[in-house]
Amino acid sequence: MVATFSWEWMKRNAGTLWPLLVACVIILGFQAVNPTFLKYEGLVTLVYAMSYFLIAACGLTFVIMMGSFDFSVPSVLKLAALFCVMYIEKLGFWAIPFALLVSTGLGLLNGVLLAYLNVPSFMATLGVSIVVEGIGLYLSKGFLHIMYNERFRALATTFIFGLPSIFYWAMGIWALCTFVALCTPFGRRTYAIGGNLTAARLSGINVERQRVYVFALSGFLAGLSGILYMAQLGGGSMLIGSDMSIPLFASVVAGGTALSGGMGGPHRTLLGVIIITWIQSGMLMLALGRDIQMVIFGLIAVGVAIATMDRKRIRVVK
Amino acid sequence: MVKTRRVWYPFFLLVRHPVAIVLVGLVVLFSLLYPQRFLTTLNLTTILKQFVTLVLFALGPSMVVVTGSLDLSYVGIWMLGGVLVWLLTPVLGLFAICVFPLLGLGTGFLVGVVHARGKVPSFILTLCLLVVYWGLTAALSGGYSRTVKGYEFITASLVPYIPTAFLWSLPLIGAAIYLMVRTRVGLYLYAIGSNEEGAKLAGIPVEKYKILAFTLSGLFTGLGTIVLFQHLGGSVPVELNLKNVVWPLVAIVLGGTPLVGGSGGPQRTLLGALTFSVFYRGLYLSLLHPEILQLLVGILLIVSIVVGARGLRGVEIT
Numbered sequence: 001m002v003a004t005f006s007w008e009w010m011k012r013n014a015g016t017l018w019p020l021l022v023a024c025v026i027i028l029g030f031q032a033v034n035p036t037f038l039k040y041e042g043l044v045t046l047v048y049a050m051s052y053f054l055i056a057a058c059g060l061t062f063v064i065m066m067g068s069f070d071f072s073v074p075s076v077l078k079l080a081a082l083f084c085v086m087y088i089e090k091l092g093f094w095a096i097p098f099a100l101l102v103s104t105g106l107g108l109l110n111g112v113l114l115a116y117l118n119v120p121s122f123m124a125t126l127g128v129s130i131v132v133e134g135i136g137l138y139l140s141k142g143f144l145h146i147m148y149n150e151r152f153r154a155l156a157t158t159f160i161f162g163l164p165s166i167f168y169w170a171m172g173i174w175a176l177c178t179f180v181a182l183c184t185p186f187g188r189r190t191y192a193i194g195g196n197l198t199a200a201r202l203s204g205i206n207v208e209r210q211r212v213y214v215f216a217l218s219g220f221l222a223g224l225s226g227i228l229y230m231a232q233l234g235g236g237s238m239l240i241g242s243d244m245s246i247p248l249f250a251s252v253v254a255g256g257t258a259l260s261g262g263m264g265g266p267h268r269t270l271l272g273v274i275i276i277t278w279i280q281s282g283m284l285m286l287a288l289g290r291d292i293q294m295v296i297f298g299l300i301a302v303g304v305a306i307a308t309m310d311r312k313r314i315r316v317v318k
Numbered sequence: 319m320v321k322t323r324r325v326w327y328p329f330f331l332l333v334r335h336p337v338a339i340v341l342v343g344l345v346v347l348f349s350l351l352y353p354q355r356f357l358t359t360l361n362l363t364t365i366l367k368q369f370v371t372l373v374l375f376a377l378g379p380s381m382v383v384v385t386g387s388l389d390l391s392y393v394g395i396w397m398l399g400g401v402l403v404w405l406l407t408p409v410l411g412l413f414a415i416c417v418f419p420l421l422g423l424g425t426g427f428l429v430g431v432v433h434a435r436g437k438v439p440s441f442i443l444t445l446c447l448l449v450v451y452w453g454l455t456a457a458l459s460g461g462y463s464r465t466v467k468g469y470e471f472i473t474a475s476l477v478p479y480i481p482t483a484f485l486w487s488l489p490l491i492g493a494a495i496y497l498m499v500r501t502r503v504g505l506y507l508y509a510i511g512s513n514e515e516g517a518k519l520a521g522i523p524v525e526k527y528k529i530l531a532f533t534l535s536g537l538f539t540g541l542g543t544i545v546l547f548q549h550l551g552g553s554v555p556v557e558l559n560l561k562n563v564v565w566p567l568v569a570i571v572l573g574g575t576p577l578v579g580g581s582g583g584p585q586r587t588l589l590g591a592l593t594f595s596v597f598y599r600g601l602y603l604s605l606l607h608p609e610i611l612q613l614l615v616g617i618l619l620i621v622s623i624v625v626g627a628r629g630l631r632g633v634e635i636t
Contacts, residue, residue: 118627127620134613294453298446306436316514317437
């Protein structure tokens with residue numbers, strides 16, 4: 001067992017070890033500043049902050065793994081959340097599958113724009129997110145909507161073994177995504193496309209179809225995250241998830257899923273989400289304003305993007 | 319030998335610039351729909367004002383888009399520059415406005431170096447930078463939009479019906495077009511956009527010219543924002559509005575610069591900005607809901623990218 005912890009082993013697994021190390025340092029650092037963090041109340045708050053984030057980040061991880069980018073995750077999340085809160089009274093629980101259907105459809109639209117209409121993914125998703133924001137604003141009229149349905153709220157806020165149920169949702173989704181990424185042909189195809197698009201095409205993968213599926217998955221998970229987030233919050237307006245895009249991206253990349261594609265995976269994203277939400281809670285604890293938080297997250301995002309980029313393999317970066 | 323066929327020149331022009339048809343069509347359509355309101359001097363002046371805003375924001379980035387990258391930092395330069403002017407006016411007096419070109423130059427150079435050396439995809443890099451600048455803007459201004467007085471002479475009326483900002487923008491537009499069409503720098507940027515590997519093999523110092531492209535983009539944005547600062551009311555918002563980021567992009571793409579680079583350029587952006595201004599103004603007169611307008615702009619962005627990306631084969635699009 002001595003050989004396992006050799007220098008070579010550490011070098012080979014640097015992608016996992018670095019985030020782990022950073023996570024430990026951050027957790028211990030904030031613990032030193034404020035010892036209430038690792039107590040029960042602090043943990044529940046962290047779990048609430050982390051769970052919906054993890055679900056959305058898993059979807060984005062698949063997209064980044066494939067070498068593309070999905071800018072529309074926060075907007076789709078917002079639309080699904082607003083949809084639920086506004087139509088739960090009229091449609092009953094049918095609002096949930098309907099919201100999922102809409103968000104999956106938006107993901108499909110992103111995928112079709114990229115795969116069949118040759119639109120670069122960040123631009124396609126930017127356009128779709130503008131459209132989605134427009135729809136959300138039109139539906140909600142900019143008002144704050146309150147969720148009165150207690151059964152719907154119980155989806156996320158029932159306590160099982162001392163932790164809210166949204167935690168188990170997130171863990172289940174995370175485990176499922178990890179399984180799909182590592183142990184199924186779907187996952188292998190996604191890695192292959194991210195690794196080398198031309199090689200993937202030549203080896204017989206239907207690249208177009210796979211891209212559409214992955215974007216649909218991302219949309220679906222964004223929608224699910226939005227629904228559970230709404231159940232957790234119990235109400236919301238257009239401001240839900242509006243500052244999310246940079247932290248979300250940072251958490252995926254900080255976990256070790258590089259923007260160059262073909263590496264990382266949802267199992268890594270868990271660490272990234274822990275790091276980012278811990279930093280976020282720490283900054284809230286230090287009473288830093290939203291503006292300073294944005295500055296710090298922006299710098300973190302650029303930093304991790306530079307640090308994780310696989311410069312040997314890629315030749316051209318746009 | 320390929321037999322060349324002589325094509326009637328105006329027809330050729332229309333095939334190469336399909337947006338010209340759209341522009342003419344929109345003008346005819348709106349003139350017929352609102353005969354009393356569309357072709358009035360007030361409306362045309364408003365269109366020209368919006369055209370100036372779009373062009374001054376989009377001139378620099380359109381040079382970067384020619385190389386196939388993307389520069390989203392223009393709104394950040396405008397916002398942070400505006401607050402720095404407010405901070406520095408008590409110290410420097412009217413010279414404080416020089417902050418804009420300096421900030422633009424610095425930002426462009428920084429982005430170029432990080433993008434070219436660190437191999438980070440430019441859209442995510444500039445997006446993060448935009449968020450950082452927004453955070454700094456909000457932090458420095460204390461959360462309020464600060465108005466600076468004393469620069470009214472920049473937009474003081476010179477010629478009736480024509481906004482002075484338009485006159486100011488003419489030399490900038492001329493310089494940008496001259497640079498892209500008539501100089502070696504422009505030629506190299508087009509070469510990098512159409513095939514980066516090929517440009518490298520042909521002996522063009524690609525990294526250096528990419529840094530130059532971003533620096534030029536920052537500089538043109540910086541110079542443009544001197545005029546825009548006063549044109550848009552002598553103050554900057556402290557909230558990042560996605561609208562401000564997306565509209566110049568729509569102008570670039572609508573003009574016919576494909577996002578993969580290699581063709582188009584600032585001269586096309588003029589056409590795109592004009593078409594977008596006419597489109598937006600016409601819709602504005604139709605008294606639609608603002609949300610619907612936003613939705614239509616998103617759809618316009620997607621449609622124009624799809625049209626711009628037609629006939630792309632053998633280009634890897636992520």
